[in-house]
Amino acid sequence: MGPFETSESCQEWKEEYELPFDVIPDEDGTIFKKLSNGWVPYTLLVGSDGKVVLWESEFEEEGFAAVVEKLFQEPTDAQAEPEAAVRAVPQRAGRGLGANIVILGGGAGGLVAAHHLRRKLSGRDRIILIDRSPNHLFQSSLLWHAVGQRRADQIQRPLSDLTRKGVEFINEEVVEIDAASRQVRTKSQAIDFDFLIVSLGAQLRPDEVEGFDEMALNLYDLEGTAKINAALDSFSGGTVGVLVTDMPFKCPAAPYEAALLVESFLRKKGVRDRSEIHIYTPEHQPMPVTGTAMGEAITKVLHKRNIQYHPLFTFEKMDPSERTIIKSGGEPQKVDLLLAIPPHRAPEVVRSSGLIGSSGWMHTDPHTMATEHEGVYAIGDVNSIRLANGKNLPMAGVFAHYEAGVVAERILAEIEGKPATATFNGKGYCWLELGDGKAGIASGNFYAEPEPAVRLYPPMHPWHWGKVLFEKWWLRHWF
Ligand SMILES: Cc1cc2nc3c(=O)[nH]c(=O)nc-3n(C[C@H](O)[C@H](O)[C@H](O)COP(=O)(O)OP(=O)(O)OC[C@H]3O[C@@H](n4cnc5c(N)ncnc54)[C@H](O)[C@@H]3O)c2cc1C
Numbered sequence: 300m301g302p303f304e305t306s307e308s309c310q311e312w313k314e315e316y317e318l319p320f321d322v323i324p325d326e327d328g329t330i331f332k333k334l335s336n337g338w339v340p341y342t343l344l345v346g347s348d349g350k351v352v353l354w355e356s357e358f359e360e361e362g363f364a365a366v367v368e369k370l371f372q373e374p375t376d377a378q379a380e381p382e383a384a385v386r387a388v389p390q391r392a393g394r395g396l397g398a399n400i401v402i403l404g405g406g407a408g409g410l411v412a413a414h415h416l417r418r419k420l421s422g423r424d425r426i427i428l429i430d431r432s433p434n435h436l437f438q439s440s441l442l443w444h445a446v447g448q449r450r451a452d453q454i455q456r457p458l459s460d461l462t463r464k465g466v467e468f469i470n471e472e473v474v475e476i477d478a479a480s481r482q483v484r485t486k487s488q489a490i491d492f493d494f495l496i497v498s499l500g501a502q503l504r505p506d507e508v509e510g511f512d513e514m515a516l517n518l519y520d521l522e523g524t525a526k527i528n529a530a531l532d533s534f535s536g537g538t539v540g541v542l543v544t545d546m547p548f549k550c551p552a553a554p555y556e557a558a559l560l561v562e563s564f565l566r567k568k569g570v571r572d573r574s575e576i577h578i579y580t581p582e583h584q585p586m587p588v589t590g591t592a593m594g595e596a597i598t599k600v601l602h603k604r605n606i607q608y609h610p611l612f613t614f615e616k617m618d619p620s621e622r623t624i625i626k627s628g629g630e631p632q633k634v635d636l637l638l639a640i641p642p643h644r645a646p647e648v649v650r651s652s653g654l655i656g657s658s659g660w661m662h663t664d665p666h667t668m669a670t671e672h673e674g675v676y677a678i679g680d681v682n683s684i685r686l687a688n689g690k691n692l693p694m695a696g697v698f699a700h701y702e703a704g705v706v707a708e709r710i711l712a713e714i715e716g717k718p719a720t721a722t723f724n725g726k727g728y729c730w731l732e733l734g735d736g737k738a739g740i741a742s743g744n745f746y747a748e749p750e751p752a753v754r755l756y757p758p759m760h761p762w763h764w765g766k767v768l769f770e771k772w773w774l775r776h777w778f
Contacts, residue, residue: 312771318764397423398714401483401492403473405430405458407438408498408679408699410777413466415707422465424714427490429483430458431472435777436521438549439696440770442556442732445524445638446531446564454770455521456778473499476652478672494710497661497670497677498703499649501549501694505641508544513619515542515639518557519549530636531564536573537635539565542624543580544614545642549680549694551586552741554578555597556732557638562604563734576605579612579624579632588690589741589753596755600733643694649681658683658691665692665746666722668706676709678702686725688750697727698745725751730766731758738762 309322400416402409405428413428420426440454458468471485482491503519505511516530517523518541541558558578565571578601584594585601585608601608615627623631644650645660654670656662660683663669668676679699684692692698701723708721725746731739740762743753756762 397421397425398493398710399491400424400426400494400496400710401490402426402428402496402498403430403476403483404428404498404500404679404681405432405435405461405468406498406500406679406699407696408500408703409496410435410458410461411700411703412496412498412678412707413461414464414777415704416710417465419707419711420714425467426465427467427469427492428458428461429469429471429473429485429490431470433457433459433470437770437773438519439730439766441519441521441524442553442560444521445518445527445557446560446734447528451521451525454774456774460778473648476648476654478652478654478670478675481674493674494713495675496703496706496710497649497654497675497681498679498699499646499681501547501643501680502646503641504644505639507642508617508639510617510619511639511641514617514622515637518553518638518640527638531561531568534565534568534570534574534636536570538575538577538633539636540624540632540634540638541576541578542614542634542637542639543578543582543612544639546581547683547691547694548640548643550729551588551693551695552729552731554580554640555585555601558601558606559604560732560734561638562606575607577607577609577632577634579609579614579626581611581613583610586693586741588686588688588693588745589743589751589755593741593753593755596739597731600739600758643680645681656683658685665725666705667709667719668702668723669709674713676706678706686745686751687748692725692745693729695727695729697729698723701727730762732763732766733758736760736763738766740765 306324309324312318313322402413409428409430413426416426434455435458437454440449443449444451444454458470461468469485471487473483473485475484476495476497477483478495481493482489483495503517505515505517516527518527539561541554543554555578558576562571562576565574584591585597586593598608612626615625617624617637618631621631621633622635623633624637625631645655649655649661654661661670661677661681663677663682663684665684668678670677679702680694686692705721705723709719712719712721724744726744728740728742731741733739737758737760739758740756741753742756743751745751745753
């Protein structure tokens with residue numbers, strides 16, 4: 300545990316999450332310094348035989364070996380190939396030589412970027428984060444919230460807490476982004492920027508589906524997952540449907556995780572034998588971007604848990620009066636409890652500000668995250684990044700997180716007048732939560748050619764603990 304933890308807080312972690320191993324504090328930060336890439340700690344689980352059995356950050360064997368090796372070395376900064384040309388930071392009259400860095404969105408990407416920049420920049424540089432929500436939500440825990448394993452207050456943190464760290468927070472809706480005149484506008488003010496990071500995520504549009512509010516519960520927001528939890532509590536048997544209404548959607552694993560968690564929930568509640576669980580999705584296989592083997596592995600798990608899978612279900616409409624969902628050219632499917640993922644669109648402000656490309660999303664350089672506008676970067680779900688296999692980089696927090704680090708490094712370099720060298724390499728990972736305290740993990744290089752090189756690690760308890768620890772770390776580390 301990091302340098303801010305005490306023996307007591309470590310013990311609390313152990314008890315709260317019923318961890319079968321000891322948690323000890325890293326009082327003077329020695330371990331953090333050796334086992335981190337500067338801001339993201341690698342989390343190691345060491346077996347009773349003294350061997351490391353898990354580490355999280357990059358789940359690769361080479362990386363794994365490198366971390367162990369790093370224990371015995373002085374930390375060095377990983378540098379990619381230097382690039383030439385740096386941009387002079389404008390010196391604005393009346394504000395000294397500091398830069399104005401504006402970050403739109405305090406979700407996964409915006410939060411990491413703000414933190415990283417603040418740690419490295421001097422106080423004369425302003426970091427201003429704008430979000431219409433007062434809270435940061437750790438979205439992957441929504442699924443645990445849906446099955447009653449988390450309360451809403453356990454998976455959110457107030458963004459105003461960032462002011463303690465020197466980040467200015469404006470809790471307002473962004474209504475215009477003027478990249479040419481280097482200004483963003485909220486409902487009440489205009490803010491100039493030297494650098495802009497757009498991390499506004501994907502906008503959920505349940506309103507595009509007629510009958511959604513009457514028939515479906517939104518799996519992707521807090522209000523929806525609270526309702527799902529209440530509905531599951533009073534569920535005494537019937538048909539549960541998990542529906543993907545449209546593509547793309549964030550976290551390709553989420554519908555499968557949701558179905559598996561619900562299956563485990565109903566089994567523990569004693570109503571599984573009176574229930575059917577169905578997944579309806581337009582995809583031709585689970586997590587198609589990761590390849591056939593991954594799809595087959597997940598399908599096998601679904602089969603084993605008696606979850607009916609309906610791929611190529613191109614959703615057309617729902618009929619709340621009959622409680623049915625219908626795919627184009629298909630028969631109505633009756634569903635008693637419908638958990639739905641609404642259509643995702645680029646945020647309205649990004650569209651109305653003329654910042655989207657032909658894909659309907661923002662376009663950036665896939666390595667530097669730079670847009671065509673000088674000093675304007677975009678990270679996370681708001682982007683569409685085409686991979687070598689013709690599919691898109693999935694919308695996932697892990698990518699928003701790593702991209703944020705890259706953009707922060709590049710902005711720092713520009714401010715310091717050094718060559719910007721940091722690049723995003725397409726590496727990432729994703730947990731697949733199965734319920735019953737188990738998870739699988741998929742990890743690899745999504746920029747590999749001719750297609751992503753992603754490996755699935757079989758389900759086991761430590762992956763689940765890894766996910767729990769990551770959640771705890773995330774919500775403590777950034778706030
Ligand atoms: C159920 C679920 C499970 C998931 N599980 C995982 C997982 O296991 N692993 C993983 O890697 N990813 C997971 N994800 C995906 C992950 O949460 C997102 O990909 C990630 O949050 C994207 O980060 P972002 O910064 O691009 O956008 P977001 O985190 O969505 O942040 C966008 C922010 O912008 C703000 N905003 C939007 N418009 C405006 C506006 N006009 N004005 C002001 N503020 C605005 C929003 O309030 C929000 O705070 C999951 C998502 C869900 C829903």
